[in-house]
Amino acid sequence: MALPARWSQKLEASDPTDEIMEIQMGPSHPASHGTIKFNLKLDGERIVDCDVEVGYLHRGFEKMCEQGTWTQCFPYTDRLNYASPCINNVGFALAVERLLGIEAPERCQYIRVVMSEIARIADHLTCLGMAAGELGAQSVMFFMLEAREMLYDLFEAATGARLTVSWCRVGGISRDLPEDFRERLNSAFKHLDALLLDCDKLLTRNRLFIDRMAGIGVMSADEAISYGLSGPLLRAAGVSYDVRKASPYLIYDRMEFEVPTGERGDNYDRFEVRFREMREARKIAEQAMKQMPHGPIAVADQRVTLPPKERVYNSIEGLMNHFKLIMEGIKVPAGEVYQAVEGANGELGFYVVSDGSGRPYRVRVRPPCFLGMGALNKMLIGHMVPDIIATFGMINMIGGECDR
Amino acid sequence: MLIEKIKERFGTDILMVDSVRDEATAVVSRERALEVLRTLRDEPGFSFNFLSDLTAVDWLERTPRFDVVYHLRSLTHGHQLRVKIGVEASEPWVNSVSGLWKAADWLERECYDMFGIRFEGHPDLRRILLYDTFTGHPLRKDYPYNRRQPIVEEVDPVTHPRSPSQ
Numbered sequence: 122m123a124l125p126a127r128w129s130q131k132l133e134a135s136d137p138t139d140e141i142m143e144i145q146m147g148p149s150h151p152a153s154h155g156t157i158k159f160n161l162k163l164d165g166e167r168i169v170d171c172d173v174e175v176g177y178l179h180r181g182f183e184k185m186c187e188q189g190t191w192t193q194c195f196p197y198t199d200r201l202n203y204a205s206p207c208i209n210n211v212g213f214a215l216a217v218e219r220l221l222g223i224e225a226p227e228r229c230q231y232i233r234v235v236m237s238e239i240a241r242i243a244d245h246l247t248c249l250g251m252a253a254g255e256l257g258a259q260s261v262m263f264f265m266l267e268a269r270e271m272l273y274d275l276f277e278a279a280t281g282a283r284l285t286v287s288w289c290r291v292g293g294i295s296r297d298l299p300e301d302f303r304e305r306l307n308s309a310f311k312h313l314d315a316l317l318l319d320c321d322k323l324l325t326r327n328r329l330f331i332d333r334m335a336g337i338g339v340m341s342a343d344e345a346i347s348y349g350l351s352g353p354l355l356r357a358a359g360v361s362y363d364v365r366k367a368s369p370y371l372i373y374d375r376m377e378f379e380v381p382t383g384e385r386g387d388n389y390d391r392f393e394v395r396f397r398e399m400r401e402a403r404k405i406a407e408q409a410m411k412q413m414p415h416g417p418i419a420v421a422d423q424r425v426t427l428p429p430k431e432r433v434y435n436s437i438e439g440l441m442n443h444f445k446l447i448m449e450g451i452k453v454p455a456g457e458v459y460q461a462v463e464g465a466n467g468e469l470g471f472y473v474v475s476d477g478s479g480r481p482y483r484v485r486v487r488p489p490c491f492l493g494m495g496a497l498n499k500m501l502i503g504h505m506v507p508d509i510i511a512t513f514g515m516i517n518m519i520g521g522e523c524d525r
Numbered sequence: 526m527l528i529e530k531i532k533e534r535f536g537t538d539i540l541m542v543d544s545v546r547d548e549a550t551a552v553v554s555r556e557r558a559l560e561v562l563r564t565l566r567d568e569p570g571f572s573f574n575f576l577s578d579l580t581a582v583d584w585l586e587r588t589p590r591f592d593v594v595y596h597l598r599s600l601t602h603g604h605q606l607r608v609k610i611g612v613e614a615s616e617p618w619v620n621s622v623s624g625l626w627k628a629a630d631w632l633e634r635e636c637y638d639m640f641g642i643r644f645e646g647h648p649d650l651r652r653i654l655l656y657d658t659f660t661g662h663p664l665r666k667d668y669p670y671n672r673r674q675p676i677v678e679e680v681d682p683v684t685h686p687r688s689p690s691q
Binding site: 123125126127175176179181183184185187188219220222344346347348349351360362367368456457458459461468470472474482483485487491492494495496524525 | 545546548550574575576577578580582583594596600603605607626627628630631632635639649651652653654655656657663664670
């Protein structure tokens with residue numbers, strides 16, 4: 122891919138007998154978590170300039186969504202931020218529901234919140250676990266991945282799959298929670314607590330960890346806002362912006378939770394913010410499980426929800442309803458909507474345009490970690506090569522979301 | 526509320542302003558867009574300091590063909606606004622807002638990559654998600670999703686180094 126125009130300038134090394142080294146930290150690198158290329162100009166160990174190349178996982182999500190029906194977009198949304206797929210499903214479903222002017226039933230909203238929060242914890246565990254592992258804290262990595270395994274068991278119980286869940290539908294969810302979900306959730310969370318306590322003891326006041334992370338990759342609040350950062354990257358800089366509080370959706374306005382913020386906007390604060398967010402997400406999930414009412418899990422509107430199989434197989438109307446919804450798709454009225462949800466990386470926005478047919482006209486995903494990668498150049502200049510690992514790990518670039 | 530303030534402040538600069546499903550949308554002409562967006566960012570009553578998203582929509586049969594869409598958010602006041610600029614197919618360019626919000630740097634590069642809309646004043650407008658020898662702009666409606674691309678010739682990096690300064 123093309124390099125920026127400024128790359129042809131000859132820069133002076135700080136040692137007059139030396140010269141600037143140009144090196145590519147290629148798309149497949151054992152220490153970088155994802156397919157990203159860093160074109161670096163190095164003065165010894167210090168980074169003088171860095172051009173970040175993304176796009177190695179670009180699969181044409183937005184183009185493919187236009188080719189199928191509305192419901193056929195859900196498997197595509199799974200593969201966006203694949204560390205927290207439920208949140209992507211929920212975001213897209215909410216956008217389409219706003220265009221339709223319908224609201225999912227109460228129970229469905231509570232279930233969506235529970236699964237979103239579990240997904241958020243899983244995402245943070247992935248990010249922090251891999252970041253700690255890349256810095257050398259192997260035990261922390263394995264503890265967090267063990268905790269994540271238990272959450273994947275919960276996903277599998279509720280949706281049928283560990284990662285690519287395709288679980289939301291327009292107007293509801295595909296299946297209800299299993300009978301023993303509450304017990305499984307409680308036991309998973311107890312185990313999670315114990316593991317998180319261990320990780321806290323291992324890292325938070327660890328001299329090596331603080332030396333690697335504190336003061337590195339600093340973004341001030343104003344810069345972070347200008348770069349469009351959101352989520353833990355912005356909150357680490359001290360700006361308390363969380364979509365769940367700023368524009369509440371689902372039943373987040375009934376949940377009591379705090380939004381942890383940092384002070385200095387460095388990697389250490391980003392770690393701490395994600396760590397504390399896991400505890401807050403756990404609180405939300407438990408409150409939602411307690412308050413969850415009984416009821417339907419999909420809106421009872423035959424223009425939107427598939428009829429039950431008994432009706433499909435035993436009546437011609439049911440058969441026709443099923444056929445039209447599958448073959449032509451849900452007829453969403455013409456219009457546009459921008460629905461933002463709080464993804465694990467920040468403001469995950471879905472800008473959906475409909476032309477009135479059963480196929481989307483335009484589906485745009487506002488990817489939070491894409492903007493984080495745009496700011497990476499600013500965070501790295503002046504630091505050293507090992508700091509790339511730490512900073513890049515804390516941005517939590519998920520290839521599926523960044524490149525789509 | 527926001528609609529009234531916008532109508533009052535900008536008058537004829539705004540071609541259309543509307544609120545559907547609690548979302549305010551304003552349409553601006555290309556010539557006035559940079560000024561309007563700058564005012565929206567800087568004036569204390571608006572303070573749209575956060576650029577949520579910058580993208581485009583291809584309305585193939587319509588004139589103007591493209592809509593460049595900005596989603597703005599004010600972190601201080603909490604309101605959101607969508608600003609649209611209509612862009613003709615024969616002159617696909619708008620002014621870059623990368624001087625107003627640094628987020629626009631990469632977002633405009635992606636919009637150029639996918640739609641072919643040029644952003645005048647952008648410091649480094651080149652493809653971002655696709656490789657630089659890709660032909661065409663895939664999110665345009667006249668680009669079929671299953672089009673194949675020509676094979677890229679292999680280049681020896683030793684005899685033809687990529688970086689101009691080596």
